Every structure is written in C-alpha cells, then in structure tokens.
Amino acid sequence: MPQISYFYGIYIFMNFYDHNPAHFHAWYGDYKVSIEIANGNILGKMPRRALNLIFEWLDLHKEELLSNWEKAKNGDTLDKIEPLK
Secondary structure (H helix, E strand, O other): OOEEEEEOOEEEEOOOOOOOOOEEEEEEOOEEEEEEOOOOOEEEEOOHHHHHHHHHHHHHHHHHHHHHHHHHHHOOOOOOOOOOO
C-alpha cells in the first residue's frame, strides 16, 4: 500500500486496484481508518483530533486524491500529496 502523504504522525495510504467507493487509508499509532474521498464517511476508529487534521487535509487535496484514485485503479504510480502544515 503506497504512502502518499505524512503529517503530524498520520500516514496516508492508497491501495492499488482497491474497491469502490474512492477512498484512502490513514494510520495514526494503533488507529486505522478508511475515509471516502467524496463524502468523508469513515470506517474504523481514530481520535477526534487526528480526524480533524485528516479532514482539513482532505478538503485541501480532494482533486489530487481523486486523481491518485484513478491512477491506483489502473496500477499507475501514485503522486505524493503535500502534507498538512
């Protein structure tokens, strides 16, 4: 699972050939979630503070995430996405 971003201890990944809907994975310590790009639906558990940072990052990079999703579906190399600063 390629890492596409990292910020404040949060790792962001996206799988190749993954199932719909378009989503990404986030890890923070022992917590792991999957987040839908279009609507922010969450599968898994994560502390609220980390989730808030992830949603802020998602809002800034939604188009890049969707572009990476298309690349991942085709097995193409994914782009790194700027971390939250």
